[in-house]
Amino acid sequence: MSTVVVVGSGVAGLTAALEADARGHRVTLLTKASLADGSTARAQGGVAVALDGPDVRRHVDDTVAAGAGLVDPTAAHAVCGGGPDALAALVCLGAGFDRTSDGSLARGLEAAHSVERIVHAGGDATGAEIARALVAAVRASTVMVREDAFALDVVVEHGRATGVRLLDGEVVPADAVVLATGGSGQLLGRTTNPSVATGDGVAMALRAGAHVADLELVQLHPTVLPDGFLVSEAVRGAGAVLRDASGHRFLLDVDPRGELAPRDVVARAVARRAHEQGRPVVLDATALGAEQLAARFPTIDAHLRELGLDWSRQPVPVTPAAHYAMGGVVAGVDGRTSLPGLLAIGECACTGLHGANRLASNSLLEGAVQGRAAVRAIEDGPRALAPRPGWGAPEPVTVDGGTDAFTRAELQSLMWDVLGVERTEPALTRAAARLAAWAPPAPTDPKSAEDANLLVLARATVEAARRRTESRGAHQRADHPRTDPSQALHRVLHREGA
Template identity: 60%
Template sequence: MSRVVVAGSGIAGLVAALRASTRHEVTLLTKAAIAEANTRYAQGGIAAALFPDDSAQAHVADTLRAGAGLNVREAVEALCGDGPQRVRELIALGVAFDRDGDGLARGLEAAHSSARVLHAGGDATGAEIERALVAAVRTSSIRIVEGAFLLDVSVEDGAAAGVAVRLADGTETAIAADAVILATGGWGQLYSHTTNPAVATGDGMAAAWRAGAALADLEFTQFHPTALAIPGSFLVSEAVRGEGAVLRNARGERFMLDVHPDAELAPRDVVARGIAVEMAAQGGRPVVLDATALGADFLARRFPTLGAACRAAGLDWSREPVPVTPAAHYAMGGVATDVHGRTTLPGLFAVGEVACTGAHGANRLASNSLLEGLVFAHRAVDVLGEPWPDAPAWLDEPAVGLGAPAAEAPGDAAAFDRERLQSVLWTAAGVHRDRSGLRAAAAELAGMAMPAPGEDANLLQLGRLVVAAALAREESRGAHFRSDFPLPADGPAHHTVLAAPAPVPTSTEVTVPC
């Protein structure tokens, strides 16, 4: 029986741990409470071709269209092909998706050609999935360590050999393992406006980078078009627009009708940019989302979580439109993997938002994120113990390779400031980008002193890498928009591959206490 360490407790980490525990000795690490993960906050649902009028092929076509030519087709086919069976397994595990008179209820979201999005509790899909998976994990043989911060992936003889962690009491220790599965989520806290919880600081990506694994496509952050324009940036699900809500400017006009044929249901990058342009034209004032035509009873039944958030902010969205703004939502880039979650470092897997399988391309199709964590967690566990293959072909050609950005000059660095970092990323590497802004951001981030190991260090390291990748991509594609290069480049789309530094060998002789 081999030893497997899973870092992260969202859908990807919990599913990987559960599946691996049937054949392996599994330790599940989470830096907060086990239920505190991005999955818990997912509102809209999970997409899968489960219905007679739909097909995996149609789901593939929609995902490719949204991805703006950068998807890895093999990953997309795995995502959409495996999805229906994996969702059925969630149902068997006890996930209570909403139902209507004909069986499972389903919704339509932006850029989908069919209504295929399952939801639970109206707009509490992630919370219901997290509930069921946490319950299953707690009754399994899995060793759970809460309050365990991932410091680094340990490397011995060119392979992952465990992890170094900081426990809740401040002590640091190491856990030896035959395989490490990163499921630590994304980097939403890089930005001053984000729908992500406070734990989303890119810890797994930064640890994988330091261990020598390649990262890819870090310039692609998806900005959700509609977060409430109030402190906390509470997400207003895509499903609200899918049910018929519309965006209006200060004059009450539906401006998205002039932006894209699908108006409010255009791909997320198109809607986010459309809102940003309209906000600029209004002197920075938010646009509004008008759901009043849906009626108070329907809104209360379909979107109870959103209704509660509006009331807490003193808003009644059944009677008046609510102010919204784009916010950082999802990282399409991450630790580069094949279709089984294998990274370029033997023994190290990455699944869920921490990974870049290429399935999302340059822009994630709505409600494919929970599905990605679910599908690739299964696929990673299925190949545990098998010989490690060469790096996936999509990392070769066409690709642009980058080295590490220059670090700050010794003794000449400014003190790190997280709020300043977030402001720099939002301004220079947000919805709109250009060379001058990105170069200024790179210089300012290089001038920040690297903090002690922890969240701030990970954010600064990733911030530098995101800016470097955005500077290298001199075109506009999907979620990456350069006003100085407003069109896609000629020729085939390329990936941005960040060549990792040589890892520092570390020891894994100590094991964490139960």
């Protein structure tokens, strides 16, 4: 029986905690806010799962195609193949998914999927239902839950992770540390992410000397309201279209798949058309009708009506915003990292599943599959992840230094300007110099600790974007617009001197 510390309470962390508890391990779950906070509960999209045996191969193919040459096929096979069991486990925990009149699971279509395989709950409240079921199960288990507990750093002794140091200085010892801290959306000024998404796990891993990769690959969601509220891709899957200021459905001019092209394609097209015309692009869902919109997308419908908008009668303005981090702590599907005793799962991990562009609704799936697989890895002992083909040799980055104070708003504005829809070397170089001049704040409270983590991530992300001198998936270099086959590898970084 091992002592396991799980940091984070999204689908990945909650699943891992429950699985470890069920298998007899002593589990402590740390979350810096409450169990229900985080991105999982906000996820409108569903769970992409191949319920029919032959569809697993198609799901893998769709994942690989969307990932723009960077998907690890082994990871794709493991996650897509593990989908049915992971979904069944959620159902057993009481998660209620939408069903058809005959009682079978209802399945929808989202961008870059070749068939309808997206399972939803409550129409556009899938994440909320999954979080509800998992939180209830954790509350009923013997997992020790510590809310408002900010994990500051991984404790490393004799070359392996042995626990977590909290903000107040307390050390929580562990045979295995599982990072499940979610994404880093708050790194950029325009984001769909909740305020807690400050990339803490990735920054912790970097400081501990673990390898991270692909930080430059930040997925933008193409249909976000001006107030930052996301309009699910499932809306376009149901038939909504994007129109420019003249009313033209312009996506078909860009890609034959139109609104269901991969997210990176749609996001760039939306941003460029808005820039060209000086007016926002609109999402037109009027053809779906008020009754279908309210029934199928109740959360979005209610939010729009609170804003005084009736999307059944009038298109609504949308814009791209940062949504998902494909990069993170280098990990296997089982969570193993380059540091023995440290595992990373969910959005804070980089398994190679998402490549350079995440396939819609693969993230909840990944968290559910990884959460279970990580416990099996813990039981196999604290071994490091073996080096894998296609992952470049680690390159150093600096996480310390600088003397100037900064504000989070300044950092977010800078990062959106240089890492938004398009990047250029001059802008990235200027950003790197400015970031190097800023001093990481002393972590005296959660806000300053988050700011310190964001600065670590900002420096590493800008450096990764400078090193990838090509355009691939979510990484668009205006000064290097072509994809360079010689750069089809994962950019791996580690702390300088680690």
